[in-house]
Amino acid sequence: MLLADIGNTRIHIYNGKEVIHLSHKEAIEQYADKKLKYITVKHQLKEQLNSLKNWTDISDQIRIKNEYETMGIDRKALCLSHPNGIFVSAGSAITVDLVEEGVYMGGFLLLGLRAYIEAYATISPALKIELDREIVLDRLPVGTREGISYGILNSIKTIIDKHKNRKQLYITGGDGKFLSSFFEEAIFDERLIFLGMQRS
Amino acid sequence: MLLADIGNTRIHIYNGKEVIHLSHKEAIEQYADKKLKYITVKHQLKEQLNSLKNWTDISDQIRIKNEYETMGIDRKALCLSHPNGIFVSAGSAITVDLVEEGVYMGGFLLLGLRAYIEAYATISPALKIELDREIVLDRLPVGTREGISYGILNSIKTIIDKHKNRKQLYITGGDGKFLSSFFEEAIFDERLIFLGMQRS
Numbered sequence: 041m042l043l044a045d046i047g048n049t050r051i052h053i054y055n056g057k058e059v060i061h062l063s064h065k066e067a068i069e070q071y072a073d074k075k076l077k078y079i080t081v082k083h084q085l086k087e088q089l090n091s092l093k094n095w096t097d098i099s100d101q102i103r104i105k106n107e108y109e110t111m112g113i114d115r116k117a118l119c120l121s122h123p124n125g126i127f128v129s130a131g132s133a134i135t136v137d138l139v140e141e142g143v144y145m146g147g148f149l150l151l152g153l154r155a156y157i158e159a160y161a162t163i164s165p166a167l168k169i170e171l172d173r174e175i176v177l178d179r180l181p182v183g184t185r186e187g188i189s190y191g192i193l194n195s196i197k198t199i200i201d202k203h204k205n206r207k208q209l210y211i212t213g214g215d216g217k218f219l220s221s222f223f224e225e226a227i228f229d230e231r232l233i234f235l236g237m238q239r240s
Numbered sequence: 241m242l243l244a245d246i247g248n249t250r251i252h253i254y255n256g257k258e259v260i261h262l263s264h265k266e267a268i269e270q271y272a273d274k275k276l277k278y279i280t281v282k283h284q285l286k287e288q289l290n291s292l293k294n295w296t297d298i299s300d301q302i303r304i305k306n307e308y309e310t311m312g313i314d315r316k317a318l319c320l321s322h323p324n325g326i327f328v329s330a331g332s333a334i335t336v337d338l339v340e341e342g343v344y345m346g347g348f349l350l351l352g353l354r355a356y357i358e359a360y361a362t363i364s365p366a367l368k369i370e371l372d373r374e375i376v377l378d379r380l381p382v383g384t385r386e387g388i389s390y391g392i393l394n395s396i397k398t399i400i401d402k403h404k405n406r407k408q409l410y411i412t413g414g415d416g417k418f419l420s421s422f423f424e425e426a427i428f429d430e431r432l433i434f435l436g437m438q439r440s
Binding site for chain 1 (some may be wrong): 241256306308310314333335336338344346347349350351352355356358359360362363364366367373377380381382383384387388390391394395396398399402403439
């Protein structure tokens, strides 16, 4: 059975082996006649998705103990992937959630890397930079581009580290692989949301 | 002698007792015939400021050992206010700088509180919230508004705490008083930049 995670900008499809990332249009064109179960946060697509007879919305089945009402369905699925851990999804926003014995313990939202960079540029043209992806976080930087890159990446790293304690850190999402390079013993796996869907 | 710090949106004037915050237009109208020394980051105003015969640009005198070329003049003045410490200016952006024995040791830039809030809203209408200024940072929140407010304020607090060690924390800027409430033993003083100007 194919599984799909329909996000704000893309549809991610898991065929049991790999995750395929497509635009909404591409995914619907290529997969309309395939049997597929999906979750979606893209409410504007609801009617179009309902018209696809082979596609089944399983969003209502995705529940985690202690969830809150407006909690994103993709976050719930991610938190269901393993019974214990701290779960990071690094996309348009970066969500950080804690799960203990299958119970949702709370979490918080940071900006996604692109949103950070674009927000600095709105403050002043002098702060319009490209992220320095080679920045070293164990010494204080000098310079604007370095200072912004360090501020973004180290504030993300530091607050995640603070909540990690001895828990396993699981990371997914488009910027997940890059972010996981800043943590020792992090598990990056782009299938986590699908594992959660399978387990629900 | 009056001192002025000309920022991107306002002019801050120090009369030796208190700091007065005015729009560019208001400040120029009310203070054009007063003797005044200023620093400025607002390059678009340069010609108009030069035409004020009682106003003297002392930006060239503001230098700190180990400064970098594009370092903002207000940051330099702030770092000159005390020979040792960690200096936070919480305005449109939040700058965090370390000074040891009068030497600039580096620093980084975070988004200002308003820039954070506006950036979340650009990601999704579901993330458009007002900052919860009563948020408690010692327990993990549940909910969107709480999760965003916690993410903003605790990522700022945690990375500043990480760099504080046993140094004195000095805070200034429009959001400085509010931010200082999250730190024990922080000194909030809106005169810091002017103390730096006096000492240069």
